[in-house]
Amino acid sequence: MRIDVVSIFPSYFDGLTLSLLGKAQDAGILDLQVHDLRDWTHDRHRTVDDTPYGGGAGMVMKPEPWGAALDSLADGSLSPSKGRPTIIFPSPAGEVFTQATARDLAARDHLIFGCGRYEGIDERVFDYAASLGEVRLISLGDYVLNGGEVAVMAMTEAIGRLIPGVVGNPESLVEESHEDGLLEYPSYTKPSVWRDRDVPPVLLSGNHGAIAAWRHEQQLERTRTRRPDLLGE
Numbered sequence: 001m002r003i004d005v006v007s008i009f010p011s012y013f014d015g016l017t018l019s020l021l022g023k024a025q026d027a028g029i030l031d032l033q034v035h036d037l038r039d040w041t042h043d044r045h046r047t048v049d050d051t052p053y054g055g056g057a058g059m060v061m062k063p064e065p066w067g068a069a070l071d072s073l074a075d076g077s078l079s080p081s082k083g084r085p086t087i088i089f090p091s092p093a094g095e096v097f098t099q100a101t102a103r104d105l106a107a108r109d110h111l112i113f114g115c116g117r118y119e120g121i122d123e124r125v126f127d128y129a130a131s132l133g134e135v136r137l138i139s140l141g142d143y144v145l146n147g148g149e150v151a152v153m154a155m156t157e158a159i160g161r162l163i164p165g166v167v168g169n170p171e172s173l174v175e176e177s178h179e180d181g182l183l184e185y186p187s188y189t190k191p192s193v194w195r196d197r198d199v200p201p202v203l204l205s206g207n208h209g210a211i212a213a214w215r216h217e218q219q220l221e222r223t224r225t226r227r228p229d230l231l232g233e
């Protein structure tokens with residue numbers, strides 16, 4: 001999979017070379033390229049923003065650098081299968097990112113993330129981007145960040161770990177929170193008693209059927225108390 005990220009703060013993404021995603025890049029499973037939006041400006045001050053038409057607070061990202069960035073990254077030649085990319089703009093006004101979104105995006109071969117700052121990007125950029133690929137506006141949740149960078153880091157990690165070969169043991173993906181619509185069951189390790197607190201005895205019983213039943217009951221109970229919305233309640 002190829003992922004391009006466009007940002008005015010490319011060094012935010014240095015952390016993505018660490019750990020699992022770094023190994024996936026070394027192994028050639030993931031090709032992650034981070035770009036500075038200002039490389040597509042032509043004025044002396046490398047300007048990426050301007051005042052909003054109609055007035056109002058803050059600044060808006062100018063369309064021209066975004067148009068040039070998309071032209072060079074979305075022309076198809078960079079996609080592993082030479083197809084059209086999926087172009088994602090992180091936005092608190094977008095659809096909410098879930099594990100299902102991560103699974104959908106992990107199956108694609110070329111993602112382009114455009115990180116907005118200030119009061120947003122000139123709206124015409126989204127329409128133009130739709131002429132080059134499938135456009136998605138995606139939010140992490142109902143709160144506001146200063147820009148798309150942290151959201152793209154989170155999305156890239158959630159997507160990247162679902163690419164086959166990135167997580168060493170694929171079984172570890174199956175039993176996680178959200179994969180079956182429930183929260184994960186609690187985990188314990190040695191010692192069996194720690195500071196007067198016991199490990200639930202069923203886990204020491206060796207009865208695999210009883211352990212599986214207990215874990216499922218724990219998943220249901222946790223989901224009921226912490227996230228009833230996941231059960232439609």
Ligand code: 6GU
Binds near residue numbers: 089138140144
């Ligand atoms: Cl994707 N961007 C910004 N700026 N704020 C957010 C967000 C995204 N998701 C939640 N809050």
